[in-house]
Amino acid sequence: MGDCHYLYGNYMTIKRITFLQELLTFLGLEGRIHLAWISSAEAQKFVQVVTDFTEKVRALGPNPLPTFSHNKKAALSSVLGRGMGKTPGSSPPEPALQEVYP
């Protein structure tokens, strides 16, 4: 860490990417962004990371986001309402007011 061609560029990168990972996870798009430090001398590691990540994304399946080029409604229906009720506790209890704005 810190051993970046652009001085502390990789400090900024890891913070930004971590931020994005967390945000995308919050919206239900987890696991689709990955960061690794690989130097030009680490061909093996590069291959490993790319292979692993490819496998992971393959396991996650195709991009769940709708494309709006043709039929908007059909596209949306592919994502809305999916996975409902499959998770225990999927309807969180109505929060008490005090809890909302502590």
Added chain:
Amino acid sequence: MQDTVKAWLENGTIDVFLGYKKVDNHPLPHCFTKARLEELEDLVVSPDRYPLEKIATHMTTAKPEVKIGMLARDCTQRALNVLYIWNQLDPEKIQTLNVNCCPSPLKEKADCSYLRPATVGDYKKEKGVNNAALLEQLSEYGQEERLGRWMYEFQKCIKCYGCRNICPVCFCKECSLEHEDLIKTGALPPEIPVFHLIRAVHMAGRCIDCGLCEEACPMDIPLRLLYRKVNDIVAQVFDYKTGTSASQSPFNILGDSVTLEPKPIQLTGTDS
């Protein structure tokens, strides 16, 4: 209150004062000046809110030397801190007249007392995201459901730009949300979730949780919740609490050394 403002205007502490003027019993944002001191009789603390800070930013852009006074609630103070850090306002030129947050049944514990808890209909409860939910509660949903619920909220968007227009900490001359490359014109809903993600990312280190965006949103999208998450992450990752200080910028911290490590790839399950 009237006396203080009057004194400030008279002795030149400030050139203008941003507050609320009672017009036909409606408090409306108003710029009080020395020339018309008599208007101060109608100066009130409003239970309704307008982003006075944003008006100040616009004024400063047009006339950088103007000294501005304004009524300030907690959220105003936080917004001002952010605007100082982002070099949009000069703390030397701003005087605040601090007022309590407006009366509310939640006053005791409220960080913004005005917002009444959102009333959420059954359909939204079933399909969307409860505006009043806690951040942790959303993680109880599975990945697909989380995405589906948010996409339900986003697809309601009518691209009115109300959230941006009311936002006290939005100040760009040209908004990314109007860039043809990112958001195609003439389509509704706009490209989702990109539209809302762009705004969410732009709120990192800026959103001061005033809730005006959500209030302004005609479609009831839980924007405040989304941006709360954004700054929750900023607090964790950058160790930066947005709006709490006028001295520390998130960008000074960005390049500081970190103990974070890239997350390992988890081949099974999800890495949240």
Added chain:
Amino acid sequence: MLTLSEVTDISGEEGNLQVKVLQHPRFVDMDKCIACGTCAEKCPKKVEDQYNAGLMKRKAIYVPYSQTVPLKYAIDKDNCIYFQKGKCRACEKFCPAGAINFEDTEKELDLKVGSVIMAPGFTSFDPSSQDTYGYAALPNVVTSLEFERILSATGPFMGHLSRPSDKSEPKKIAWFQCVGSRDMNRCDNGYCSSVCCMYAVKQTLIAKEHSDVDLDCTVFFMDMRTHGKDFDRYYEHAQEEGIRFIRSRVHSAEPVPGTDDVLVTYVDERGHQEREIFHMVVLSTGLEIDEHVVALSQRLGIELDPYHFVQSDTFHPVATSVSGIYACGAFTGPKDIPQSVMEASAAACAATQPLAVSRNTQTKTVEIPAEKDVTREPPKIGVFVCNCGINIGGVIRVPEVAEFAGTLPHVVYVEENLFTCSQDTQDKMTAVIQEQGLNRVVVAACTPRTHEELFQETLINAGLNKYLFEMANIRNHDSWVHANDPDAATQKAKDLVRMAVAKAGLLSPLHQTDLPVHQSALVVGAGVAGMTAALSLAQQGYPVHLVEKSGTFGGNALQLHRAYQGEDVSAYVKKLTDEVSAHDRITVYPESTIQGVDGFIGNFTTEIQTPDTTETIAHGVAILATGAREYKPDEYLYGSHKAVLTHSEMDRLFMNDDPRLKAAQNVVFIQCVGSRDETHPYCSKVCCTHSVESALELKRRNPDINVYVLYRDMRTYGKREDLYREARKAGILFVRYALQEKPKISDSGDQVRVVFRDPILDRELAVEADFLCLATAIVSYHDQTLAQFFKVPMDADGWFLEAHQKLRPVDFANDGVFLCGMNHYPKPLDESIAQAQAAASRALTVLAMDTINVGGVVCHIDPDLCAGCLACMNVCPYGAISEDKEKNVAEVNEALCKGCGACAATCPCEAAILMGFNNQEIYAQIKGALAA
């Protein structure tokens, strides 16, 4: 660059040397080899791989490792089947470029040069002869270099921590320090190798990281010598991570019958013999000079010391005894990377100094055709798809890719080449660009890392702006990784070409401008470092402004008696001061301070406050040599008892030949006063040697005197170890103390009573000392103002922070500003001088240019979009962005911008645009990638 070559003889005089070089045959034509690796793949002969310390195999045709420069294959004649048995030639048959040349012969070259720098490096000590550690017999006793390869991702176990005997993962590893160093019994290496303590600590931590279990790491050492910048912190960190450090020279390592483990026998500090079993042992082997280098040096008449390092003196650290021949790196004494890099630059400075008059006398200029204005033309893209012999063409269906490229928008010309990079293709490409009126060029071939410049030059020759070029890497990213799937590889090649074409259509010409360079330097601080730097630059022909805050020149060196090799410091300082004062290119500003600095590389203006007036000077570079100071402690009765002194005060007694010295019976030195503690958690590097030196001086003046040195670790690194040995021979007593149990001092009339615990006797001892010399720390001046003026960072200890601690030890991230001497870190005179010469050398790279070329891939901030939030200014690592207060917008200084894009990533308004990588271009590429 001459590879596979050795110097056989040098004759003549400095400025006019004849060098005889013997170049061994490579058997591979460097102009033709494209480093595709096919030859090595097909070569049937496996050879032990020296690069991996024999732990792996390579082929008889090979590159030593993947970052080899130049990246060209070579045939190892001694192992090649064709050369040994007369048959095979497999490499020749498979080489797609026809680069193999078995007829290649040895060549003798005669070079005419002005000076020579020798940087032959070192070899690692071979511990095979030391049977007590069983290196030759036990597979799991490895050298540190072998262990380094074991830990490496490109090493024999791909970075998985495994031991050689059974490839199992060791759970317990021991490191033995000083193998082949500080040892006159089992070898003749009396010196300390300087780097092994630090690399051993590094290896323990990396091994721990690579281990799946909680690895047990133990280091057996004599003195922990982590004296470099931030090294002590690293050592502390290792202790916190649970690395065991045992102060003992290990007695023996023996096999454990029935296992591959190693039984280690050692005596602990209390004198108890201990036996412990380890799964693996790493020998921290020292640095030695190769016998070939010794032979060459003898041939050239270069004087070597008894250990075969160059015999250099403190004041000329990179000179040899032969004029015109300079030396750097481990050849002049064992040293670490930053010190080697400094010496390398220093040698470059020293070696070019006598040649300065002939600078720029052999420069040739090239004719460049006028650049065509393409801004009003619609894109006309030409795509060149390369087969790279069979490298790409053997996997990807290149004709199909070429045909596909022709269907893409704006593409008006497509061509397929066997080798797009060959010279005849360049000529053809130039013609095609002109004939077809192309205004954008895409080459689908290999990597821009190696070939972008070549193609950009072709564009220039064809009258196109060189930034109207884009590469698609269909070799490294495609045919090489998907060799088994031609269909998918072809599809991917199309995707890559589509992306490149999409971006190319949006490319706009970028321009570079030449800014004139003020060919003069500012040096701040006139200590030895500052004066050396100033004098070096002046002798190289450039005017220098030398600013010193005090009235005298010489800095800390004025207080020093002798350098570690016995040289008289004051005489040297006087000579240096005289030379500096007399030099007509040096303007001195005594009793002056810097009041303000403006500008950037090549164009600084600085305000200097002299006693009488304020002067403003223009200069192209600045060297900060502001030094540091001796710490004045508030412990050990310092300041309240006249027997208690610091080093500089004791040196003063030596210089004045103080009668009190003669009368003294007992003298005690206490090391690490104010160093390696909470307030100054670093090693001051110079104090151990200084104490030993002063102790010996005392003994020389009065052989009957009793001298005691109370220390924590004796850090007489490198050749300084000889002094330490000499001191012990002279009867000086060295007693270790611990930070938790510091010596206790009390007033005892004219003397002070020093009470300390001897860890070997385990008893408290007391000495009535006539003098107590405190080896106090070197501390920073913490000059924040200067740091802010030059926009340079300072670390927590107050040392200026260089651009890179290992590789750029005299540069700042802010271009055109350099550092040397003790404001960087405490260091002895020879290292300060080397660093000063290095700083001068780095400064010369700027001063030697009439203009600096700025622009190209840099950032531009659109003032119409900028909202003046200054987020960009806060994230810019190079201080290249400033605020235009008038317009309330941010501005980029192209001379400082390195094109990293941090601002573009930060700007909320998309006003910061990274030229050549703007958002539209990147969006187009992404859309191109997803368009399949």
